[in-house]
Amino acid sequence: MMRFLQRILGRGNNRRDESEWIAIYLALSGGVYGTEQERDNLRSLGHEIDAAIRRHNVGIFDGDEFGNREAGLFAYGANADLIFQAVQPLLLCQEFFPRGYVIKRYGSAQSERIEF
Numbered sequence: 001m002m003r004f005l006q007r008i009l010g011r012g013n014n015r016r017d018e019s020e021w022i023a024i025y026l027a028l029s030g031g032v033y034g035t036e037q038e039r040d041n042l043r044s045l046g047h048e049i050d051a052a053i054r055r056h057n058v059g060i061f062d063g064d065e066f067g068n069r070e071a072g073l074f075a076y077g078a079n080a081d082l083i084f085q086a087v088q089p090l091l092l093c094q095e096f097f098p099r100g101y102v103i104k105r106y107g108s109a110q111s112e113r114i115e116f
Contacts, residue, residue: 021076
């Protein structure tokens, strides 16, 4: 939450380093917020994504959210393509969420949606 507020308020991180981002959305089967098992699996996947992003030094994992029968995982950095390359293997090999998509945002206007 603090990183989010720092970005909004313009304090802390250099805004040039976080001008691009990815959002990973996964379909949930159990109610609006998914089942307890789905939420646990998503949090585990989030830890793996965080580790991959740190290992590749391509950005910052910014957390998750649940609602509307889907879950979101968010990361930002200087290059959305590099962030995606770091996490794509995890998305393709995870077995808990059969449907999902990624939105890559480039700067302030251009984005790309990738189904998996």
